[in-house]
Amino acid sequence: MTTTVDPPATLNTARMRTWHRPSLWFAAAMAVATVLTIAAMLIDRRTLLGAPVWAKLFKFAVSGGLYFFTWSWLVSLLRGRLRKVAGTATTVAVVLFAAEYVTMAFQAVRGRPSHFANTSPFDFALFQAMGVMVAGLWLATLVGTVLLMFTRIEDRAVYWAVRTGAVLALIGAGLGATMTRPTPIERAEIKATGHSDLIGAHSVGVADGGPGLPLLGWSTTGGDLRIPHFLGLHALQALPLLAFGLAVLATRLPRLRESAVRVRLVWTGSVGYAGLVGLILWQAERGEPLVYPSGPTLAAAGLLVGAIAAAAAASVLVPVRKAVR
Template structure:
């Protein structure tokens, strides 16, 4: 086993191994696991720097929020999605990482993410809305394509989950492997479930909560979408902690039940007072 590959079984931590978890070691490991997605994540996070500069210099707003807030949030989120996907690809043996289905899911995740970030950033530079913009046939088509791209990106996760469940490395702690599989499946089920409705429910205008911009008073499905999408990180993280503590599956399934209940509550709150957008052909101007 390569020295960096020892991290593949990282729930089984020893004090010496825990001390080796430096940023440079983790970066080398991520590059070995899936180089393309890791580099893409680093580049998109680097692109946040000029976007932050633009945020400080550009006073234009869309629905009372600075035009550069949305690109920054999507860059951060998609970069994390790519990096975690790269890490989980490393739970497969090296031969399985080269399987056609793995190469395809990497290409889909990368292409869909780049398209979404590219269009959102372009619209920010133009001072226009990317979401719920039905002001022209072009914007209607682009909004539809963004939705399809987001669906395709989340659909890569159950494919990866199936590969890990069937061909995962032999040195993985069972509870860790199960947590990753469950987290990836729920990323699609809960993330796409909330995202599908979110595409027809425009959130309330205004800044909302700091950083995330959500409104918790109802009518905003973004919190539920966040919970669904980030099952990719939260559930495997808890699984890693349980594996490190030598705990069994009961604790994992208890957390999964609580996490799913949180998503249900967020969905119910978001649907309470939600305003569903009319079909695009009913618009004569931008629904920004």
């Protein structure tokens, strides 16, 4: 016996009044920052490491806005003391991200790199301070992620999408640490002169600032660690959206009205998303551009797509076991 699937109540307008206010307002501030950084890029034509000096602030505004908008909703799913603790942790994350963003803007005004900077003791101190902020932000997010494991959501597909999305986002955020290692060129420079203007890089196999994808700036000549970092971080949006999309499709496709079928598909999507992040990380670590995959990368991608397609088909076609009463 199938059941009628209603649109997820977790996103209705009335419920938005219970969302975490500091992160919701900060998401709105990031929307404003997005517009301002676009204007800044049009007015201020300076470049830094081959990219517009305001490009990084634009990308952080878009990403941060999505991230904290989602966390505003996630905190509202908790109840009682758990919600209070998660709200405090999320507020701490907002404050730390805001401090990092202000530091980045300060460096952009000066025309200096905000990340990996070692041009002067002051620049290095700012970068170290930002590292502390990011570590604190990650720990605050860890607290929120752990608390989400105790969330009660009626729709089981959304229930699992929230958990797997939050865990993958936490892992994706942690992948930012892969960029802080000195590159071989920087190590050689430090060994020869005792100093390097940069310590760490986005790119692998090539210097930062080379040819890249429009606006995103992701390297088209070498590996780029920003890509798996970005993809992992935004599992927080992708997987809940998958669950909501399945709930909407269930109003038209009877098979998806089975909660167990939608849960299977969410788990398939979660495993596939994790596999994609791992594949892109492997590709970047080998110094390979995203847009020019090698034979081994294409073979691995084909296996991943085939496995996920088979799992998705099985999720829909295999009968659901009915509980014995």
